[in-house]
Amino acid sequence: MKNTAGAGNLSLALPTPCFTDPMPTSAQVLGKFAAELAFADIPTAVVERAKDCIIDTVGVATFGAQFPWSRLVANYARRYGSGGPCSILGVAGSRVHAPYAALANGVFAHAYEQDSVRDPGVGAHPGATLVPAVLAACEETGADGKTAIAAFVAGCEVMFRIAAATHHSPEKLGFHAPGLTGCYGAAVAAGRVLGLNAGALANAIGIAGSLSSGLLAFTKSKSGAMVKRLHLGRASESGILAARLAAEGYTGPETILEGKFGFLEAYCRERDCDPKLLTGELGKNWEVMRICLKRYACHINAHTPVQSLRELMSEHGFGSADVAKIVIEGSDRLLTHHNITEPGDIMQAQYSVPFCVALALFRDPDDPKSFDAGALDDPAIRAACRSVELRAQEGRSPRSTRIIVRLKDGREVARDSDTFKGMPRSPLNRAELRRKFTLLTAGADAKGSAALFERLERLDTEPRFLPA
Template sequence: MARSTEQSMQGVSSTDMKHNDRLGATAAEKLARFACDLRLDRVPQDIPPLAAAILKDAAGCALFGARFPWAQAVAEHLRDLGGRPQVPIEGFRGLALPLPQAGLLLGTMCHAYELDSLRSPGAGVHPGATVALPALAHALADPSLTADRVIVAIIAGCEIMYRIGAATMHSPETRGFHAPGLTGAFGAATVSAVLTGMNADQLARAFGIAGSLGGGLLAFAKAGDGGMVKRLHLGRAAEAGMTAAALSRRGFEGPLAVLEGRFGLLDAYCEHSDPSLLTRDLGEKWEIRQTCFKRYAAHITVHGPAEALRETVGQHGLKPRDIAGISLEMSDKVLSHHNIPQPDDIMSAQYSVPFMTAAALHVDLDDPRSVTEELLHDPHIRKCSETIDICGNGEKKGWSFKLKLALQDGNIIERSGHGFSGADIKEAAPDWLDSKFELMTADIPEKHVWEEKLIDISSSIDTARSP
């Protein structure tokens, strides 16, 4: 009995011990073993800088996001709760939070204005909010964590979360679930496990717990109000994963078949899924290379047509009055989720393809400060949005588009594409990412603690890879 009690206090239950001889039998166990065994010298040399870029971009998004009322409301709620402060939160003077609560606020801040990174092709994952910032929280709470451990944790979290997202085939959203709220809990759990020295048994159990803690509904996309809740989904996912890891360390158990099993994530939430994608080519194909960074403070489906419209207008010297009509051909998912011609709040506006495409004619979308509540009341934008004709292009999902401009002089200009410049992480040059960070943080006077940590992590990558 004493031995069992000792094992439980260490976070390894008797049930875990029974599964030691079949580790790898489920996808959760295979993924957990991969994450816990990962070392920096086992990854290709281009991968660590990608992890550092995701972290810096996420920090910039969060610092920019701190200004918005939804982030401030979460911060005040957590300030009232109290608790042992561990993580200093830039953007809120004197605020420091316990780890899981820091994840809640940081994830909300990062996703606060539709600027944070994701995967291309889309898989319902946002690594900045639910992987990189939980890693930063741990690094700020525990100064003994080395840069290489933080980078490894981010890589592991992305590999696992991206695979889970890919296996869902992005189909939870057809049922009304906001996918990043589901997948993000697994990414955050991975980061917490790696950075607190958990073993594979414990992480597999943490996945089992995370599957019951993530969530989020897309009701805001149809209700016309309450869009603030979308920002919260990523914070809740980060908090859920960090909580799942903390509970697992204390012996709490979750089902090992949480991903592919009956009533598991793929079965319960997905219209379609491919369980083989959970572990296929694990450690050989690096999913983190699928990361892309946003250019505009808008949903990713807006980026292609908005960029094409801005480029076309610039090339031809057009003014809004020169355009008689705009039509778009896009995927079924855009038609069902993002065709919101007359949004009632700023979140719905950012989620709307026709509205933000119309906005691209009137404001500089490169500057996120141009996307304000005032756009909602601009009669020119609202009229243009209302008249944009959107029809299907035969694809169920994806970012492909065909833009057609009918000009007042009778001419027609067409543009088509499959995304936007920067959609491929290899196109997101460090100089552009640095410029985006500086733009997002230009009016933030206090960011010293975070910046020092970011500089330390980025500058230590090469050193950390040395034998």
């Protein structure tokens, strides 16, 4: 594969690949793959899936700009990063330097629990961590749409493999996985736009390892849940930092992933990981095809029971007033992470499976505005939330649930499902994605929203990621 990365004006000579060891490290293998990945080498289906994720992310970030936690970060970015060439989505007229744009847009994209994830889940959010880094690097360098897509794909292939290798075990120790894995993907994606060679990209991965961060304390605390949004913005910002430092000749440990005191050893309990997954089937098995787009503004593990409940309501003709109790059987993760019956703020409510299911009894979960402060303060929704019981069932995956609805008239209806709309095996089509994008971005400018969607649909032919 030839290197067709976007050009970057680098002042120092870049480190050249030096794979004298008969067994190069995973960081070196991943760096070489990313550097040599040409747009022409990417299958059409992968390109289209990447565009779906990019479209989705621009939409959710634009919508996410309105929230208080987003405005605080935007104010910070404008105060300290003004004068740069990069956009803050949803904030008209704001131009800042690349790290600040990546930070703000990453927070915006994760601001309302609508950004994309991987399925099966391993703690990786491609939209909120990769797209802001790619956008910032493209606006900084003037790179075209093909470069943006290739960079996104390279970053996603690396990030998803690193995340899969962890077996999602860092979260058993209290780490918030997207803040850990996102740095690596963002570093590779940004570095790919900058035109880094294999050696420099391996260094960017090595640097990113020391920038990984994020704790799950927000799931157990009654305060401070805003910080969850920050984890993904920081990952994207860290990717810009790692790539730019690597471009200047800064080095990071080649053994950062599988080596002594490296990522897997430090973050995976009792070595609950598989280093072979770090580089397995690169360029053959495209991880991008595992991207899952959300329909609802809530944690991905709530999507199956929410969709199942809405289907049962439609099929059996009952409403919120008819329900006596709801029981949800699922993986132990539902109980350890999502059994929040008294959420203290909107973030905790969106993270709570009982609350999301209760909300779906009263409101349309397809509309992101349903998950607002009014829902959090609604006595009927709060009471219904307390009536939802979660039960762990051995052998269930996090996406697999059985929902049992007990009605006041004595009937009991149930649905067992491990699939929801948006998963790789049941993806949103472009019409469904357009509907979501329009709900998120139209506001007072429906015409502008439609034009932006169409530009992003043909990103592979565009001279720029977003218009100047």
